[in-house]
Amino acid sequence: MLSNLLVTKQKVVLVIDELNRERIALKFIGSLLHEQGQGAETIKTLPTGISLKHVATFEALIAECANQNNNNNTPAGETGDLDAGTPGSGSGKPTGFNVILPTLADLLCYQSPAFIFSFLNRLRRSEHVRRVFLWASPQHLQHPHAEYILAGCEYLAELVLRLETDKLLSLISRKPGGGVSNRRFACQVSKTQFQVTPLDEGLPTGVSPKQPTPEAEQTPEPASSTFKIELDEDEMVARNALTLPYERTSEPTEGNIIYTPDADDDFDEEDPDEDLCI
């Protein structure tokens, strides 16, 4: 499911939609969150339309997140705030809100790019916000510098989902440690489901613990490796059957003396050391 890829620890999620699905943007993201068990009480949205003209609307959202988060976490509010930095590590209570912003086209209709970037950055830094979702459809961006603005949003985002065609999407993920991965997926979309299948064979999926795909169960292999590391079944049997030269043929047992008595031997059980002349 797409929600396994998008609803992760990464905080700022940008969806670039080439398919003109902007009208269902809010529903789309809401459904992703719902699939991952994020209830409506954890979701905050901004009103659309003329109210976006007023800076107070944006301030109110941040204040609302802060107030409600503090109320939810009282008296252990401070603990919740600390946990907000690492979503999912808390005691099960919501440690921040999922903020779904209006589409970038709508935001640009009422606010300047500088304000939008600044607001996005504030949300990113806020400890009361767990995730921020922004939807951008290039065919709806009519700002003269739309390309640069979109690139700026990509720079701020930690997850960039690009819906390329009806059957193809790509996902750029920036991890906190600095690692970046760019994966492509085939997708199957219906009105109520969004199924994805990785296209890059052998790439680590690791993001769909609930519904692992057959590809996800394979041994991970770096895509750029020039070595063949993994073994197939026949090779595994052959390797197990091979005994290397330094290996002992039989395992050592406890020490014992094997003695075959001669015919002339007169063995006295009462004095076994008789022949030693001591």
Next chain:
Amino acid sequence: MATSVLLACGLNEQKLPGFVHISEESNVDGSFLISCILGQRLRISNAGTLLVCLQHHYQHYFNAGMRLGYNTNIFRGKTLGVIDVLSDMAVEGLASKWLRNSEGQTLTEQLVEDIRAQVESNYASRNSYTVLIDNLSILFNLGASKLQVQQFCQDLAALAKERDNLTVITKLSNSDIYQLTDNNVAKLGQVRIQVLRLKSGVFREVDGKLLIERVLDEGNYACEETRKEVLYKVNDRNVKVFTPGEIGVKV
């Protein structure tokens, strides 16, 4: 007279969708659709209509209506309200409120205010109410920016959402340069009618093509949509529609 074209567009019903947008490609004229819709709305008893004249003045719609078989003058002041921006400008010149920029308001803000006032005073006494705006691209000529036009349409869409039986119908000539504005206005509604020219050139029996896109259901991840194409010919007193392939060059 115009039933067939309205039937093809799905606009022949008493209850229309909240927001309908007509996109007009460069080199084609979709004004006939406004006249057809106006006639249909006026024929419904106790249905209010507000006509915002931007491309043509009111007299044009009266003349077109007479050709299509209805008289707008009978309804004017009763079920038909008119905001005739062009005539106001012609009569009052620079003193016209549309050019004065009074109280720091932009043209589009004034227009929204006037439309809201008309709706407030008439909506309650009508079974349904339709706001027809022809044509948004004229606002660009009157000095409005693309963002102002987009905000204007957002306001109108919000107005349509506030009330149950209110429909806003807009038209925009994208002239091949306002495509993005066109997309942004179209996404506000459930029905988009694109008036397109024939790709193959000019044909005396067909004027152009209508591409009707209607959103039937908005799912969580995808919309259920229908797309229909019809060819049209605007005659002196009626509009004919054909399915593609129905007519052709006879040898």
